[in-house]
Amino acid sequence: xxxxxxxxxxxxxxxxxxxxxxxxxxxxxxxxxxxxxxxxxxxxxxxxxxxxxxxxxxxxxxxxxxxxxxxxxxxxxxxxxxxxxxxxxxxxxxxxxxxxxxxxxxxxxxxxxxxxxxxxxxxxxxxxxxxxxxxxxxxxxxxxxxxxxxxxxxxxxxxxxxxxxxxxxxxxxxxxxxxxxxxxxxxxxxxxxxxxxxxxxxxxxxxxxxxxxxxxxxxxxxxxxxxxxxxxxxxxxxxxxxxxxxxxxxx
Amino acid sequence: xxxxxxxxxxxxxxxxxxxxxxxxxxxxxxxxxxxxxxxxxxxxxxxxxxxxxxxxxxxxxxxxxxxxxxxxxxxxxxxxxxxxxxxxxxxxxxxxxxxxxxxxxxxxxxxxxxxxxxxxxxxxxxxxxxxxxxxxxxxxxxxxxxxxxxxxxxxxxxxxxxxxxxxxxxxxxxxxxxxxxxxxxxxxxxxxxxxxxxxxxxxxxxxxxxxxxxxxxxxxxxxxxxxxxxxxxxxxxxxxxxxxxxxxxxxxxxxxxxxxxxx
Numbered sequence: 001x002x003x004x005x006x007x008x009x010x011x012x013x014x015x016x017x018x019x020x021x022x023x024x025x026x027x028x029x030x031x032x033x034x035x036x037x038x039x040x041x042x043x044x045x046x047x048x049x050x051x052x053x054x055x056x057x058x059x060x061x062x063x064x065x066x067x068x069x070x071x072x073x074x075x076x077x078x079x080x081x082x083x084x085x086x087x088x089x090x091x092x093x094x095x096x097x098x099x100x101x102x103x104x105x106x107x108x109x110x111x112x113x114x115x116x117x118x119x120x121x122x123x124x125x126x127x128x129x130x131x132x133x134x135x136x137x138x139x140x141x142x143x144x145x146x147x148x149x150x151x152x153x154x155x156x157x158x159x160x161x162x163x164x165x166x167x168x169x170x171x172x173x174x175x176x177x178x179x180x181x182x183x184x185x186x187x188x189x190x191x192x193x194x195x196x197x198x199x200x201x202x203x204x205x206x207x208x209x210x211x212x213x214x215x216x217x218x219x220x221x222x223x224x225x226x227x228x229x230x231x232x233x234x235x236x237x238x239x240x241x242x243x244x245x246x247x248x249x250x251x
Numbered sequence: 252x253x254x255x256x257x258x259x260x261x262x263x264x265x266x267x268x269x270x271x272x273x274x275x276x277x278x279x280x281x282x283x284x285x286x287x288x289x290x291x292x293x294x295x296x297x298x299x300x301x302x303x304x305x306x307x308x309x310x311x312x313x314x315x316x317x318x319x320x321x322x323x324x325x326x327x328x329x330x331x332x333x334x335x336x337x338x339x340x341x342x343x344x345x346x347x348x349x350x351x352x353x354x355x356x357x358x359x360x361x362x363x364x365x366x367x368x369x370x371x372x373x374x375x376x377x378x379x380x381x382x383x384x385x386x387x388x389x390x391x392x393x394x395x396x397x398x399x400x401x402x403x404x405x406x407x408x409x410x411x412x413x414x415x416x417x418x419x420x421x422x423x424x425x426x427x428x429x430x431x432x433x434x435x436x437x438x439x440x441x442x443x444x445x446x447x448x449x450x451x452x453x454x455x456x457x458x459x460x461x462x463x464x465x466x467x468x469x470x471x472x473x474x475x476x477x478x479x480x481x482x483x484x485x486x487x488x489x490x491x492x493x494x495x496x497x498x499x500x501x502x503x504x505x506x507x508x509x510x511x512x513x514x
Contacts, residue, residue: 013512021427022425023427026425079356079357081353083254095357096356097355097356099354100355103351103354103355104351104352104355106283117279120272122356126275
Protein backbone atom coordinates (compact mmCIF):
# COMPACT_ATOMS: atom_id res chain seq x y z
CA UNK A 1 0.00 0.00 0.00
CA UNK A 2 1.32 3.43 -0.92
CA UNK A 3 2.28 5.78 1.89
CA UNK A 4 4.70 8.54 2.78
CA UNK A 5 5.71 9.35 6.32
CA UNK A 6 7.91 12.30 7.26
CA UNK A 7 8.88 13.02 10.85
CA UNK A 8 10.59 16.35 11.63
CA UNK A 9 12.57 16.24 8.42
CA UNK A 10 15.18 18.93 7.99
CA UNK A 11 17.31 19.42 4.92
CA UNK A 12 20.37 21.62 4.68
CA UNK A 13 21.68 22.41 1.25
CA UNK A 14 25.43 22.95 1.13
CA UNK A 15 26.43 25.75 -1.23
CA UNK A 16 30.10 25.91 -2.06
CA UNK A 17 32.30 28.79 -3.11
CA UNK A 18 35.02 28.32 -5.69
CA UNK A 19 37.77 27.70 -3.13
CA UNK A 20 35.76 25.05 -1.29
CA UNK A 21 35.45 23.08 -4.51
CA UNK A 22 39.20 22.94 -4.98
CA UNK A 23 41.21 20.09 -3.64
CA UNK A 24 44.39 22.16 -3.57
CA UNK A 25 42.93 24.97 -1.47
CA UNK A 26 41.56 22.38 0.95
CA UNK A 27 44.94 20.80 1.60
CA UNK A 28 46.73 24.09 2.14
CA UNK A 29 43.96 25.37 4.43
CA UNK A 30 45.59 24.08 7.64
CA UNK A 31 48.75 26.00 6.66
CA UNK A 32 46.95 29.34 6.65
CA UNK A 33 46.77 29.37 10.45
CA UNK A 34 44.84 32.14 12.13
CA UNK A 35 44.00 33.93 8.95
CA UNK A 36 40.25 34.04 8.31
CA UNK A 37 39.60 30.64 9.82
CA UNK A 38 35.88 31.42 9.86
CA UNK A 39 35.83 31.68 6.10
CA UNK A 40 35.00 28.14 5.10
CA UNK A 41 33.65 29.26 1.77
CA UNK A 42 30.79 26.91 2.42
CA UNK A 43 27.27 27.97 3.16
CA UNK A 44 24.40 25.92 4.51
CA UNK A 45 20.96 26.82 3.27
CA UNK A 46 18.10 25.38 5.28
CA UNK A 47 15.72 24.30 2.53
CA UNK A 48 13.33 22.36 4.75
CA UNK A 49 12.77 22.96 8.42
CA UNK A 50 11.32 20.14 10.57
CA UNK A 51 8.61 19.07 8.18
CA UNK A 52 6.20 16.48 9.55
CA UNK A 53 3.45 15.02 7.43
CA UNK A 54 2.02 11.72 6.40
CA UNK A 55 0.04 10.68 3.39
CA UNK A 56 -1.54 7.41 2.39
CA UNK A 57 -3.27 5.85 -0.62
CA UNK A 58 -6.13 7.94 -1.93
CA UNK A 59 -4.58 11.26 -0.96
CA UNK A 60 -4.44 13.92 -3.68
CA UNK A 61 -2.20 16.61 -2.26
CA UNK A 62 -1.35 19.97 -3.77
CA UNK A 63 1.84 21.64 -2.51
CA UNK A 64 1.25 25.37 -2.68
CA UNK A 65 3.68 28.18 -2.02
CA UNK A 66 5.81 30.88 -3.61
CA UNK A 67 9.15 30.43 -5.33
CA UNK A 68 11.81 29.05 -3.02
CA UNK A 69 9.32 27.88 -0.40
CA UNK A 70 10.74 24.34 -0.61
CA UNK A 71 8.08 22.63 -2.73
CA UNK A 72 10.45 21.03 -5.25
CA UNK A 73 12.95 20.13 -2.56
CA UNK A 74 10.20 18.41 -0.58
CA UNK A 75 9.15 16.45 -3.68
CA UNK A 76 12.75 15.34 -4.33
CA UNK A 77 13.07 14.30 -0.73
CA UNK A 78 9.86 12.26 -0.93
CA UNK A 79 11.18 10.66 -4.11
CA UNK A 80 14.46 9.65 -2.48
CA UNK A 81 16.60 11.86 -4.73
CA UNK A 82 17.66 13.76 -1.60
CA UNK A 83 18.16 12.26 1.82
CA UNK A 84 17.30 14.40 4.87
CA UNK A 85 19.98 16.00 7.03
CA UNK A 86 17.98 14.96 10.08
CA UNK A 87 14.62 13.38 10.69
CA UNK A 88 13.07 10.21 9.37
CA UNK A 89 11.30 9.48 6.13
CA UNK A 90 9.47 6.27 5.27
CA UNK A 91 8.36 5.51 1.74
CA UNK A 92 6.13 2.65 0.70
CA UNK A 93 5.12 1.64 -2.83
CA UNK A 94 6.73 2.28 -6.22
CA UNK A 95 7.53 5.95 -6.65
CA UNK A 96 7.58 7.84 -9.94
CA UNK A 97 8.38 11.46 -10.55
CA UNK A 98 7.40 14.02 -13.13
CA UNK A 99 9.89 16.68 -12.16
CA UNK A 100 12.31 18.09 -14.68
CA UNK A 101 11.26 15.86 -17.55
CA UNK A 102 13.51 17.09 -20.30
CA UNK A 103 16.70 16.38 -18.36
CA UNK A 104 18.37 13.12 -19.18
CA UNK A 105 17.70 13.25 -22.90
CA UNK A 106 20.61 12.37 -25.18
CA UNK A 107 21.03 15.20 -27.68
CA UNK A 108 22.74 13.24 -30.42
CA UNK A 109 20.44 10.25 -30.25
CA UNK A 110 17.22 9.83 -32.19
CA UNK A 111 13.87 10.29 -30.51
CA UNK A 112 13.23 6.58 -30.95
CA UNK A 113 16.42 5.60 -29.10
CA UNK A 114 15.69 8.18 -26.42
CA UNK A 115 12.33 6.57 -25.77
CA UNK A 116 14.01 3.19 -25.30
CA UNK A 117 16.77 4.62 -23.07
CA UNK A 118 14.42 6.62 -20.86
CA UNK A 119 12.01 3.69 -20.58
CA UNK A 120 14.87 1.42 -19.53
CA UNK A 121 15.88 3.96 -16.90
CA UNK A 122 12.32 3.85 -15.64
CA UNK A 123 12.56 0.11 -15.17
CA UNK A 124 11.20 -1.37 -18.42
CA UNK A 125 13.00 -4.15 -20.27
CA UNK A 126 14.23 -3.41 -23.80
CA UNK A 127 11.32 -5.41 -25.19
CA UNK A 128 8.75 -3.51 -23.12
CA UNK A 129 10.46 -0.25 -24.02
CA UNK A 130 10.28 -0.97 -27.76
CA UNK A 131 6.60 -1.85 -27.44
CA UNK A 132 5.97 1.64 -26.06
CA UNK A 133 7.54 3.47 -29.00
CA UNK A 134 4.55 3.60 -31.38
CA UNK A 135 2.12 4.79 -28.75
CA UNK A 136 4.52 7.54 -27.61
CA UNK A 137 5.33 8.72 -31.13
CA UNK A 138 1.63 8.91 -31.81
CA UNK A 139 0.81 10.83 -28.65
CA UNK A 140 3.72 13.26 -28.99
CA UNK A 141 2.79 13.91 -32.65
CA UNK A 142 6.38 13.58 -33.80
CA UNK A 143 5.84 11.74 -37.08
CA UNK A 144 9.03 11.13 -39.02
CA UNK A 145 11.02 13.38 -36.69
CA UNK A 146 11.25 10.39 -34.37
CA UNK A 147 14.27 9.07 -36.28
CA UNK A 148 16.17 12.36 -36.16
CA UNK A 149 18.50 13.38 -33.30
CA UNK A 150 16.84 15.31 -30.47
CA UNK A 151 19.04 18.34 -31.11
CA UNK A 152 17.08 19.04 -34.28
CA UNK A 153 13.79 19.28 -32.34
CA UNK A 154 11.96 22.46 -31.47
CA UNK A 155 11.37 23.29 -27.80
CA UNK A 156 7.74 22.21 -28.12
CA UNK A 157 8.65 18.87 -29.69
CA UNK A 158 11.12 18.17 -26.92
CA UNK A 159 8.65 18.79 -24.15
CA UNK A 160 6.00 16.75 -25.97
CA UNK A 161 8.38 13.82 -26.29
CA UNK A 162 9.62 14.08 -22.70
CA UNK A 163 6.11 14.38 -21.34
CA UNK A 164 4.85 11.43 -23.38
CA UNK A 165 7.65 9.16 -22.16
CA UNK A 166 7.42 10.22 -18.54
CA UNK A 167 3.66 9.67 -18.44
CA UNK A 168 3.76 6.18 -19.95
CA UNK A 169 4.13 4.47 -16.61
CA UNK A 170 1.78 4.15 -13.68
CA UNK A 171 2.94 4.11 -10.07
CA UNK A 172 1.70 3.80 -6.52
CA UNK A 173 3.14 7.17 -5.58
CA UNK A 174 3.20 9.94 -8.17
CA UNK A 175 5.27 13.06 -7.41
CA UNK A 176 4.64 15.87 -9.86
CA UNK A 177 6.22 19.31 -10.24
CA UNK A 178 4.26 21.83 -12.28
CA UNK A 179 5.13 20.50 -15.67
CA UNK A 180 2.70 21.62 -18.33
CA UNK A 181 4.80 24.59 -19.39
CA UNK A 182 5.32 24.25 -23.10
CA UNK A 183 3.49 22.87 -26.10
CA UNK A 184 0.68 24.49 -28.07
CA UNK A 185 -2.87 24.86 -26.77
CA UNK A 186 -4.12 21.66 -28.40
CA UNK A 187 -1.33 19.62 -26.83
CA UNK A 188 -1.88 21.13 -23.40
CA UNK A 189 -5.50 19.92 -23.48
CA UNK A 190 -4.38 16.43 -24.46
CA UNK A 191 -1.62 16.46 -21.85
CA UNK A 192 -3.96 17.59 -19.10
CA UNK A 193 -6.30 14.72 -19.93
CA UNK A 194 -3.44 12.23 -19.84
CA UNK A 195 -2.16 13.66 -16.59
CA UNK A 196 -5.60 13.49 -14.98
CA UNK A 197 -5.81 9.88 -16.06
CA UNK A 198 -2.44 9.02 -14.51
CA UNK A 199 -3.40 10.77 -11.32
CA UNK A 200 -6.61 8.74 -11.20
CA UNK A 201 -4.66 5.49 -11.54
CA UNK A 202 -2.02 6.33 -8.94
CA UNK A 203 -2.45 5.47 -5.28
CA UNK A 204 -1.01 8.63 -3.79
CA UNK A 205 -0.33 11.90 -5.58
CA UNK A 206 1.63 14.97 -4.52
CA UNK A 207 1.56 17.86 -6.97
CA UNK A 208 3.63 21.00 -6.53
CA UNK A 209 2.12 24.03 -8.19
CA UNK A 210 1.57 27.72 -8.11
CA UNK A 211 -0.61 27.85 -11.20
CA UNK A 212 -3.46 26.13 -9.33
CA UNK A 213 -5.32 25.10 -12.51
CA UNK A 214 -4.53 21.39 -12.50
CA UNK A 215 -4.60 21.19 -8.72
CA UNK A 216 -8.07 22.75 -8.62
CA UNK A 217 -9.31 19.78 -10.60
CA UNK A 218 -7.67 17.00 -8.65
CA UNK A 219 -6.56 17.99 -5.14
CA UNK A 220 -8.61 17.42 -2.01
CA UNK A 221 -5.82 18.21 0.41
CA UNK A 222 -3.52 21.21 0.32
CA UNK A 223 -0.17 21.86 1.97
CA UNK A 224 0.90 25.50 2.00
CA UNK A 225 4.65 25.88 2.33
CA UNK A 226 6.54 28.93 3.41
CA UNK A 227 10.29 29.32 4.05
CA UNK A 228 10.87 25.58 4.18
CA UNK A 229 8.11 24.94 6.71
CA UNK A 230 4.61 23.62 6.43
CA UNK A 231 2.46 26.68 7.17
CA UNK A 232 -0.86 24.97 6.62
CA UNK A 233 -1.98 21.38 6.02
CA UNK A 234 -5.66 20.65 5.49
CA UNK A 235 -8.51 20.84 3.00
CA UNK A 236 -7.42 22.15 -0.39
CA UNK A 237 -9.62 25.25 -0.52
CA UNK A 238 -8.45 26.41 2.89
CA UNK A 239 -4.80 25.95 1.90
CA UNK A 240 -5.35 28.05 -1.22
CA UNK A 241 -7.06 30.70 0.91
CA UNK A 242 -4.09 30.73 3.32
CA UNK A 243 -1.68 31.09 0.40
CA UNK A 244 -3.72 33.92 -1.13
CA UNK A 245 -3.95 35.70 2.21
CA UNK A 246 -0.19 35.56 2.70
CA UNK A 247 0.59 36.85 -0.81
CA UNK A 248 -1.86 39.72 -0.35
CA UNK A 249 -0.48 40.54 3.06
CA UNK A 250 2.99 40.76 1.53
CA UNK A 251 1.73 43.02 -1.26
CA UNK B 252 26.85 6.91 10.27
CA UNK B 253 23.98 4.43 10.47
CA UNK B 254 22.06 6.53 7.97
CA UNK B 255 25.08 6.67 5.68
CA UNK B 256 25.43 2.89 5.74
CA UNK B 257 21.71 2.36 5.13
CA UNK B 258 21.52 4.75 2.20
CA UNK B 259 24.67 3.56 0.48
CA UNK B 260 24.00 -0.15 0.88
CA UNK B 261 20.44 0.27 -0.34
CA UNK B 262 21.94 2.07 -3.34
CA UNK B 263 24.44 -0.74 -3.97
CA UNK B 264 21.78 -3.46 -3.63
CA UNK B 265 19.61 -1.65 -6.14
CA UNK B 266 22.58 -1.09 -8.46
CA UNK B 267 23.33 -4.80 -8.50
CA UNK B 268 19.67 -5.71 -8.97
CA UNK B 269 19.59 -3.40 -11.99
CA UNK B 270 22.92 -4.51 -13.45
CA UNK B 271 21.31 -5.29 -16.85
CA UNK B 272 20.57 -1.58 -17.14
CA UNK B 273 24.23 -0.77 -16.44
CA UNK B 274 25.22 -3.11 -19.29
CA UNK B 275 22.61 -1.56 -21.57
CA UNK B 276 23.90 1.96 -20.84
CA UNK B 277 27.53 0.92 -21.34
CA UNK B 278 26.66 -0.65 -24.67
CA UNK B 279 24.59 2.36 -25.68
CA UNK B 280 27.55 4.68 -24.95
CA UNK B 281 29.91 2.60 -27.03
CA UNK B 282 27.44 2.47 -29.91
CA UNK B 283 27.03 6.23 -29.77
CA UNK B 284 30.72 6.92 -29.58
CA UNK B 285 31.59 4.82 -32.60
CA UNK B 286 28.46 5.30 -34.68
CA UNK B 287 30.05 7.89 -36.94
CA UNK B 288 33.13 6.00 -38.06
CA UNK B 289 32.91 2.84 -40.08
CA UNK B 290 35.86 0.98 -38.63
CA UNK B 291 35.04 2.57 -35.29
CA UNK B 292 36.66 0.87 -32.32
CA UNK B 293 39.09 -1.02 -34.54
CA UNK B 294 40.72 2.28 -35.32
CA UNK B 295 41.68 2.53 -31.64
CA UNK B 296 42.95 -1.07 -31.69
CA UNK B 297 45.12 -0.28 -34.70
CA UNK B 298 46.57 2.81 -33.04
CA UNK B 299 47.36 0.79 -29.90
CA UNK B 300 49.06 -1.81 -32.07
CA UNK B 301 51.16 0.81 -33.86
CA UNK B 302 52.15 2.42 -30.54
CA UNK B 303 53.13 -0.99 -29.14
CA UNK B 304 55.29 -1.74 -32.21
CA UNK B 305 57.08 1.61 -31.98
CA UNK B 306 57.65 1.31 -28.22
CA UNK B 307 58.93 -2.28 -28.34
CA UNK B 308 61.33 -1.21 -31.07
CA UNK B 309 62.71 1.53 -28.81
CA UNK B 310 62.70 -0.67 -25.68
CA UNK B 311 64.63 -3.51 -27.31
CA UNK B 312 67.06 -0.87 -28.59
CA UNK B 313 67.53 0.51 -25.08
CA UNK B 314 67.54 -2.63 -22.99
CA UNK B 315 68.32 -5.35 -25.53
CA UNK B 316 66.23 -8.50 -25.89
CA UNK B 317 64.18 -9.90 -28.74
CA UNK B 318 61.48 -7.93 -30.48
CA UNK B 319 59.16 -10.96 -30.61
CA UNK B 320 59.34 -11.20 -26.81
CA UNK B 321 58.94 -7.46 -26.29
CA UNK B 322 55.98 -6.82 -28.61
CA UNK B 323 53.34 -8.96 -26.83
CA UNK B 324 54.68 -7.71 -23.47
CA UNK B 325 54.31 -4.04 -24.41
CA UNK B 326 50.99 -4.53 -26.19
CA UNK B 327 49.30 -6.31 -23.26
CA UNK B 328 50.85 -3.74 -20.92
CA UNK B 329 49.27 -0.90 -22.88
CA UNK B 330 45.87 -2.63 -23.04
CA UNK B 331 45.75 -3.25 -19.28
CA UNK B 332 47.15 0.17 -18.41
CA UNK B 333 44.73 2.02 -20.67
CA UNK B 334 41.86 0.08 -19.07
CA UNK B 335 42.98 1.40 -15.70
CA UNK B 336 43.78 4.97 -16.72
CA UNK B 337 40.79 5.39 -19.04
CA UNK B 338 38.42 4.06 -16.36
CA UNK B 339 39.78 6.47 -13.77
CA UNK B 340 39.73 9.47 -16.12
CA UNK B 341 36.13 8.72 -17.12
CA UNK B 342 35.25 8.19 -13.45
CA UNK B 343 35.99 11.90 -12.89
CA UNK B 344 32.95 12.90 -14.92
CA UNK B 345 30.68 9.87 -14.50
CA UNK B 346 28.28 11.35 -11.96
CA UNK B 347 28.49 14.91 -13.25
CA UNK B 348 27.55 13.79 -16.76
CA UNK B 349 24.74 11.59 -15.41
CA UNK B 350 23.29 14.53 -13.48
CA UNK B 351 20.19 14.70 -15.66
CA UNK B 352 19.33 11.12 -14.85
CA UNK B 353 20.17 11.31 -11.16
CA UNK B 354 18.30 14.49 -10.16
CA UNK B 355 15.03 13.92 -11.99
CA UNK B 356 14.05 10.55 -10.56
CA UNK B 357 15.33 8.22 -7.85
CA UNK B 358 18.21 6.31 -9.42
CA UNK B 359 21.04 4.32 -7.80
CA UNK B 360 24.37 6.15 -8.12
CA UNK B 361 26.35 2.91 -7.95
CA UNK B 362 24.72 1.80 -11.17
CA UNK B 363 26.14 4.77 -13.09
CA UNK B 364 29.60 4.11 -11.67
CA UNK B 365 29.43 0.39 -12.49
CA UNK B 366 28.35 1.28 -16.01
CA UNK B 367 31.62 3.19 -16.48
CA UNK B 368 33.64 0.13 -15.46
CA UNK B 369 31.59 -2.17 -17.71
CA UNK B 370 32.01 0.17 -20.67
CA UNK B 371 35.79 0.13 -20.25
CA UNK B 372 35.87 -3.64 -19.81
CA UNK B 373 34.07 -4.03 -23.14
CA UNK B 374 36.40 -1.60 -24.91
CA UNK B 375 39.52 -3.27 -23.49
CA UNK B 376 38.27 -6.79 -24.18
CA UNK B 377 37.84 -5.90 -27.78
CA UNK B 378 41.49 -4.74 -28.03
CA UNK B 379 42.34 -8.39 -27.43
CA UNK B 380 41.86 -8.84 -31.18
CA UNK B 381 45.04 -6.82 -31.66
CA UNK B 382 46.71 -9.09 -29.12
CA UNK B 383 45.53 -12.27 -30.85
CA UNK B 384 47.00 -10.99 -34.13
CA UNK B 385 50.33 -10.37 -32.45
CA UNK B 386 50.20 -13.69 -30.56
CA UNK B 387 49.76 -15.60 -33.84
CA UNK B 388 52.49 -13.53 -35.46
CA UNK B 389 55.12 -14.09 -32.75
CA UNK B 390 54.00 -17.67 -32.12
CA UNK B 391 52.60 -17.71 -28.57
CA UNK B 392 51.20 -21.21 -28.10
CA UNK B 393 47.88 -21.64 -26.31
CA UNK B 394 48.39 -23.38 -22.99
CA UNK B 395 46.19 -24.47 -20.07
CA UNK B 396 47.97 -21.98 -17.82
CA UNK B 397 46.35 -19.24 -19.90
CA UNK B 398 43.15 -19.96 -17.97
CA UNK B 399 44.80 -17.93 -15.20
CA UNK B 400 43.79 -14.81 -17.11
CA UNK B 401 40.31 -15.31 -15.62
CA UNK B 402 41.33 -14.79 -11.97
CA UNK B 403 43.88 -12.22 -13.17
CA UNK B 404 41.25 -10.19 -14.99
CA UNK B 405 38.90 -10.51 -12.01
CA UNK B 406 41.52 -9.04 -9.70
CA UNK B 407 42.30 -6.15 -12.05
CA UNK B 408 38.61 -5.34 -12.57
CA UNK B 409 37.96 -5.51 -8.82
CA UNK B 410 40.80 -3.13 -8.06
CA UNK B 411 39.76 -0.71 -10.81
CA UNK B 412 36.10 -0.83 -9.70
CA UNK B 413 37.14 0.20 -6.20
CA UNK B 414 39.28 3.06 -7.46
CA UNK B 415 36.59 4.21 -9.90
CA UNK B 416 34.07 4.35 -7.04
CA UNK B 417 36.44 6.48 -4.94
CA UNK B 418 37.27 8.88 -7.78
CA UNK B 419 33.68 9.17 -9.03
CA UNK B 420 32.45 10.12 -5.55
CA UNK B 421 35.19 12.68 -4.82
CA UNK B 422 35.44 14.57 -8.11
CA UNK B 423 31.96 16.13 -7.87
CA UNK B 424 33.07 17.70 -4.58
CA UNK B 425 36.59 18.68 -5.61
CA UNK B 426 36.39 19.83 -9.19
CA UNK B 427 40.15 20.27 -9.60
CA UNK B 428 40.86 16.56 -9.03
CA UNK B 429 40.40 15.71 -12.69
CA UNK B 430 43.55 17.40 -14.06
CA UNK B 431 45.43 15.92 -11.09
CA UNK B 432 44.26 12.39 -11.92
CA UNK B 433 45.01 12.83 -15.62
CA UNK B 434 48.52 13.90 -14.66
CA UNK B 435 49.01 10.99 -12.26
CA UNK B 436 47.95 8.59 -15.02
CA UNK B 437 50.58 10.06 -17.32
CA UNK B 438 53.36 9.67 -14.76
CA UNK B 439 52.07 6.27 -13.67
CA UNK B 440 52.53 4.86 -17.16
CA UNK B 441 56.26 5.64 -16.88
CA UNK B 442 56.75 4.60 -13.25
CA UNK B 443 55.06 1.24 -13.67
CA UNK B 444 56.42 -1.64 -15.72
CA UNK B 445 53.99 -1.04 -18.59
CA UNK B 446 56.53 -0.67 -21.41
CA UNK B 447 59.69 -1.96 -19.73
CA UNK B 448 60.42 -5.21 -17.91
CA UNK B 449 60.78 -5.03 -14.12
CA UNK B 450 63.99 -7.12 -14.23
CA UNK B 451 65.65 -4.62 -16.60
CA UNK B 452 65.84 -2.06 -13.78
CA UNK B 453 69.46 -1.65 -12.68
CA UNK B 454 68.82 0.44 -9.58
CA UNK B 455 65.85 2.08 -7.78
CA UNK B 456 64.11 -1.31 -7.75
CA UNK B 457 61.69 0.12 -5.19
CA UNK B 458 59.60 1.72 -7.94
CA UNK B 459 58.69 -1.79 -9.03
CA UNK B 460 58.49 -3.59 -5.71
CA UNK B 461 56.44 -0.91 -3.92
CA UNK B 462 54.21 -0.11 -6.88
CA UNK B 463 50.81 -1.84 -6.61
CA UNK B 464 50.35 -1.54 -10.37
CA UNK B 465 53.27 -3.94 -10.90
CA UNK B 466 51.39 -6.87 -9.38
CA UNK B 467 48.06 -6.08 -10.99
CA UNK B 468 49.73 -5.87 -14.39
CA UNK B 469 51.64 -9.08 -13.76
CA UNK B 470 48.75 -11.36 -12.77
CA UNK B 471 46.87 -10.54 -15.95
CA UNK B 472 49.76 -10.07 -18.37
CA UNK B 473 51.93 -13.08 -17.52
CA UNK B 474 49.24 -15.69 -18.27
CA UNK B 475 48.28 -13.84 -21.47
CA UNK B 476 51.79 -13.93 -22.92
CA UNK B 477 52.50 -17.35 -21.42
CA UNK B 478 55.18 -16.35 -18.94
CA UNK B 479 55.58 -16.97 -15.21
CA UNK B 480 54.26 -14.41 -12.76
CA UNK B 481 56.68 -12.73 -10.38
CA UNK B 482 57.06 -14.31 -6.92
CA UNK B 483 54.21 -13.31 -4.57
CA UNK B 484 52.41 -11.52 -7.41
CA UNK B 485 49.12 -13.34 -6.79
CA UNK B 486 48.96 -12.78 -3.05
CA UNK B 487 49.97 -9.13 -3.49
CA UNK B 488 47.33 -8.62 -6.19
CA UNK B 489 44.62 -10.13 -3.99
CA UNK B 490 45.50 -7.80 -1.14
CA UNK B 491 45.67 -4.76 -3.47
CA UNK B 492 42.32 -5.59 -5.08
CA UNK B 493 40.66 -5.93 -1.67
CA UNK B 494 42.17 -2.69 -0.38
CA UNK B 495 41.03 -0.81 -3.50
CA UNK B 496 37.53 -2.24 -3.17
CA UNK B 497 37.42 -1.27 0.49
CA UNK B 498 38.56 2.27 -0.28
CA UNK B 499 35.93 2.54 -2.99
CA UNK B 500 33.05 1.28 -0.88
CA UNK B 501 34.23 3.37 2.07
CA UNK B 502 34.28 6.56 0.00
CA UNK B 503 30.85 5.71 -1.39
CA UNK B 504 29.41 5.19 2.10
CA UNK B 505 30.87 8.47 3.36
CA UNK B 506 29.77 10.58 0.40
CA UNK B 507 26.57 8.99 -0.91
CA UNK B 508 24.08 11.14 1.03
CA UNK B 509 25.83 14.34 -0.03
CA UNK B 510 26.44 13.43 -3.68
CA UNK B 511 23.07 14.81 -4.89
CA UNK B 512 24.15 18.28 -3.69
CA UNK B 513 27.59 18.05 -5.28
CA UNK B 514 26.79 17.02 -8.83
